[in-house]
Amino acid sequence: MPRNTAKQPRRADPLGRLVRGARRWLMWAALTAVTCVALAQLAHRYVPPGPTYYMKQEARRLGTIRHQWVPMDQIAPVMARSAVAAEDANFCLHWGFDMQAIRQVLEKGAARGASTISQQTVKNVYLWQGRSWLRKALEAVMTPISEIIWPKRRIIEIYLNIAEFDQGIFGIDAAARHYFGVAPADLSDLQAARLAAVLPDPKDRSASKPSAWLRKRTGSIMDGAATIRRDGRAACFED
Template identity: 50%
Template sequence: MSKSLIKSSLYRPFLWLKTAVISLVAVWLAGIVFFSFLPVPFSAVMVERQISAWFSGDFGYVSHSDWVPMSAISSPMALAVMAAEDQKFPDHWGFDVEAIQSALNHNEQEDANIRGASTLSQQTAKNLFLWDGRSWIRKGLEAGLTLGIETVWTKRRILTVYLNIVEFGDGVFGVEQAAQHFFHKPASRLTASQAALLAAVLPNPHLYKVNAPSAYVLRRQQWILRQMSQLGGEGFLIEHKLR
């Protein structure tokens, strides 16, 4: 085999990889632009859950969400996820540096439970475009995508997308489906107590259950309700143009 053929055969996989990376980045950029105004039909995490169910033989599992605009989501629900997950959401640019440093310090302790510090923006980027799990590669991609959506989307849009794709239980994605599944009502009619209960399971909706809340979940629900009141209720949403 000539040197030119050897060089060509070695270069071909690199070219394929380069093309794949460029294509993936182009899809992500297009997604950031289009989903700044179009409803999100599904997320990467929904696809991941669906494929995982099929591989495990669960062909009855259906992963989907029912898209609703912010105007069709109750104010307590919008406030509850911020109170629970990211109280600095209206003010940061995608990252809560103090929370990240605090989590790093905590996680360095021996036998410490791993604590995250992802903002709602980071969670939206991860849920929409990436896969579940922990890795430095995923965190790096998440950081870049977070900067992208923070640059192109409004805070209200980020919150709307988050609420429509976040997982509240096995196969229960988005606040509309969660409201119908657990409370038999639309998301627009969720009360403060119901919203706080939904937000209370978000750290791990496979471990914590809305329809069978543990003592921890109930304590967290009450804490979230207090935080919602301290933030200022619906006035907080109006002040930051989130309604």
């Protein structure tokens, strides 16, 4: 009796279809997210970011906050140099991640300490405070995009305008007036270094009532700001 050589119809594979559909959906979602982030960052190259998620949280908690955006040309140049000297001395030399600093942190076995100004700016503008793998993963994706879209001068401008300097005090304009009663354009070398010294821990440090440790840290930042100006590491954000 002859054998039936006709091809049998392939059985449906619902699990395979589900996996393929999920893969396509994830790829579409990732592409959409990256596109939205890039468009937001492109807009923020020219338009100041609005109040950040953390600012809104603090405004709800405190009732109000102080914050006023000022362009870079209305900020004393020494303030940008002081912030870079305090937080990210190789700011002009890296593409968002300071690999040398990361290696040093890993060698010391520390859990933190290598976050660049670029990373902090992305976190402060688009993400949330606190430590989590999800936030760090998003930060790792978004930081190189910001480095491509934003000039270094724009990154430091945004950073100085949204950083927290005291409880409810956000941005360099509010900080300069709160601590010293001056406009950000009129900050002295000492005042700028004091403000930079409080950046990592603004709720527990005071630029107007500095501890002995903060005074020592201020001197170190002043030296660092002068050094990066001399050796060219401030060239990427200086006029």
